[in-house]
Amino acid sequence: MKKCPICRAGRTHEESLCRRCGSDLTWMLDTQRLGRSLLVRAMAALHQGNPHKAAMLARRARFVHTTPFSRVVDDFLTYLDSRECLTRHKQEFKKYILEWDQW
Numbered sequence: 426m427k428k429c430p431i432c433r434a435g436r437t438h439e440e441s442l443c444r445r446c447g448s449d450l451t452w453m454l455d456t457q458r459l460g461r462s463l464l465v466r467a468m469a470a471l472h473q474g475n476p477h478k479a480a481m482l483a484r485r486a487r488f489v490h491t492t493p494f495s496r497v498v499d500d501f502l503t504y505l506d507s508r509e510c511l512t513r514h515k516q517e518f519k520k521y522i523l524e525w526d527q528w
């Protein structure tokens with residue numbers, strides 16, 4: 426989270442208290458971390474050949490913390506069997522995979 430969701434002040438990634446308004450952002454940071462962790466587990470499950478488990482984890486990640494990446498992964502895995510959807514999401518998915526380090 427680049428900005429405090431309360432006052433919109435810029436912040437560094439790991440500060441749990443906002444410097445401007447003093448809001449405790451711990452639970453939001455924990456939620457982000459949980460979402461990322463679920464996405465990583467989803468990708469690992471997909472890599473291990475378990476698309477059903479991957480889809481379930483991706484759905485949970487999207488529910489916990491929706492990001493453009495979690496949306497794309499969830500959609501990709503949900504529609505994996507549909508050739509049309511697979512093609513549509515493939516480019517978007519590739520783009521986010523390449524930007525993975527920024528998440």
Ligand SMILES: [Zn+2]
Binds near residue numbers: 429431432433444
């Ligand atoms: Zn703030």
